[in-house]
Amino acid sequence: MQHGFNVVPFGARAKSYRRGNRLHWLEKIVLAFVASVAVIGFASSSATAVSGDLFVSNLEVNDVLEYNGTTGAFVGVFASGSGLSAPAGLVFGPNGNLFVTSSNSNEVLEYDGTTGAFITTFASGGGLRGPQDLTFGPNGDLFVTSVVTNEVLEYNGTTGAFVTSFASTGGAGLHDPTGLAFGPNGDLFVASYLTNQILEYNGVTGAYVRTFIVGDAFFAPTDLTFGPNGNLFVTSLFSNSVLEYDAATGTPLGTFASGTLPISLVFGPNGNLFVSHELQVLEYNGTTGAFVTTFVDSFTSGSFLETPAGLAFSGVSAVPEPPTLILVGCGVALLACALSRLKTEDWLGDAANSCATFAHARESLDEARPKGEVRDRVGAVK
Numbered sequence: 001m002q003h004g005f006n007v008v009p010f011g012a013r014a015k016s017y018r019r020g021n022r023l024h025w026l027e028k029i030v031l032a033f034v035a036s037v038a039v040i041g042f043a044s045s046s047a048t049a050v051s052g053d054l055f056v057s058n059l060e061v062n063d064v065l066e067y068n069g070t071t072g073a074f075v076g077v078f079a080s081g082s083g084l085s086a087p088a089g090l091v092f093g094p095n096g097n098l099f100v101t102s103s104n105s106n107e108v109l110e111y112d113g114t115t116g117a118f119i120t121t122f123a124s125g126g127g128l129r130g131p132q133d134l135t136f137g138p139n140g141d142l143f144v145t146s147v148v149t150n151e152v153l154e155y156n157g158t159t160g161a162f163v164t165s166f167a168s169t170g171g172a173g174l175h176d177p178t179g180l181a182f183g184p185n186g187d188l189f190v191a192s193y194l195t196n197q198i199l200e201y202n203g204v205t206g207a208y209v210r211t212f213i214v215g216d217a218f219f220a221p222t223d224l225t226f227g228p229n230g231n232l233f234v235t236s237l238f239s240n241s242v243l244e245y246d247a248a249t250g251t252p253l254g255t256f257a258s259g260t261l262p263i264s265l266v267f268g269p270n271g272n273l274f275v276s277h278e279l280q281v282l283e284y285n286g287t288t289g290a291f292v293t294t295f296v297d298s299f300t301s302g303s304f305l306e307t308p309a310g311l312a313f314s315g316v317s318a319v320p321e322p323p324t325l326i327l328v329g330c331g332v333a334l335l336a337c338a339l340s341r342l343k344t345e346d347w348l349g350d351a352a353n354s355c356a357t358f359a360h361a362r363e364s365l366d367e368a369r370p371k372g373e374v375r376d377r378v379g380a381v382k
Contacts, residue, residue, distance in 0.1 A: 052314030054274065056281065056296065057087040057100060059307035064090060064100060064116070067303075069269065069313060072281070072295040074303040079111040082118035088309040089133040094140065094157065098312070101131040101144065108134060108144060108160070113314065123155040126162035133179045133223070133310075138186060138203065145177040145190070152177060152190060152201075166206040172199050173211075179223035179264075184230055184247055191221035191234065198224065198234065198250070212250045223264040228271055228286060235262040235275065242275060242289070256289040257282075266311040276308035 053069045055078060063080035064087060067073065078098075085104035093099050096113040099122060108123040108131060122142075129148035137143050140157040143166060151174075152167040167190060168174065176193035183189050186203040189212060198213035198221060213234070215221065220237035227233050232245040233256060242265060244256040257273060259282050265275045271286040274295060281296035298305035 055312045056308045057090050057310035059309040065303050067296050074301040078116040090310045090312045122160040126153050147176050150174050167201040172208040181225050191224050235265050257284040264311050268313055
């Protein structure tokens with residue numbers, strides 16, 4: 001398999017430059033260059049999960065509260081005022097700012113992601129009434145559930161200008177859309193609260209695809225997200241549980257976690273699942289669903305938390321691109337060979353073979369992982 005260079009000639013050239021047991025000056029240049037590129041690759045790539053604080057929309061008090069993302073300790077009121085009324089969904093946008101649905105004023109408000117200072121009324125109009133959940137799509141636009149009109153509306157992700165009614169009841173039976181998330185296949189999945197269903201829409205056109213999940217009378221889905229394992233997790237309000245489903249088929253995989261009246265959910269930087277209910281935010285093991293701790297408690301945290309309608313962790317999640325990883329692997333291989341001062345005259349060829357092996361391993365990983373992007377998101381409340 002070709003990986004952008006011919007391994008054998010590369011090693012042969014290195015052999016001709018070898019002088020005794022010392023590196024030739026040209027080999028040193030090559031080593032310094034590749035190692036430098038590897039360092040640059042590391043510096044320019046964000047960590048796979050940059051942890052941050054937990055932000056909770058405080059529905060009854062009309063503010064957004066901040067909690068330490070590791071301990072759950074109350075930090076302070078992060079955002080309030082500027083017309084914020086019954087905040088529900090919240091999400092950090094591509095620009096790093098915090099976007100919050102203001103349900104009573106039929107708006108999406110934007111706040112500085114660092115200071116919490118109000119910036120602007122980012123989105124309104126287009127028939128938006130009773131906005132609850134929101135998420136940025138693969139195309140960079142903002143998608144918002146309009147509960148009263150039974151729609152998902154799309155707004156320009158940079159300007160906030162109304163684009164279109166992306167998904168509506170049509171033949172799908174969408175009624176009281178609460179939560180939404182883009183799936184690994186690129187489609188949009190929406191919780192239809194009053195019909196006890198999860199509906200799937202084409203992620204590009206908004207065309208109705210299928211009724212992905214049909215729940216019983218106790219289903220009452222308020223929020224949904226795709227987990228690190230690629231499966232779909234749904235808060236079932238009246239069954240007091242978080243249910244897990246196969247993301248490709250919708251096959252039920254059982255009750256993942258249990259807790260009284262779950263409202264919203266989000267996977268944290270540590271891989272665990274955080275679920276809001278009543279006056280608390282509970283933490284569950286992200287693999288087993290076992291209860292970990294009461295992460296936020298209104299009675300003990302010193303914060304006045306009442307109806308935590310939405311959850312979001314600050315920070316950026318990014319994975320280095322395959323070319324960057326290959327360069328890093330090559331740099332490390334070359335550096336290791338140089339530092340060990342191998343006696344063989346073919347050390348550079350060995351390093352090249354290491355690069356080829358690294359590239360092949362990277363391609364295998366790409367083939368094995370789920371297609372599409374699994375994105376962290378925040379919830380809504382009926």
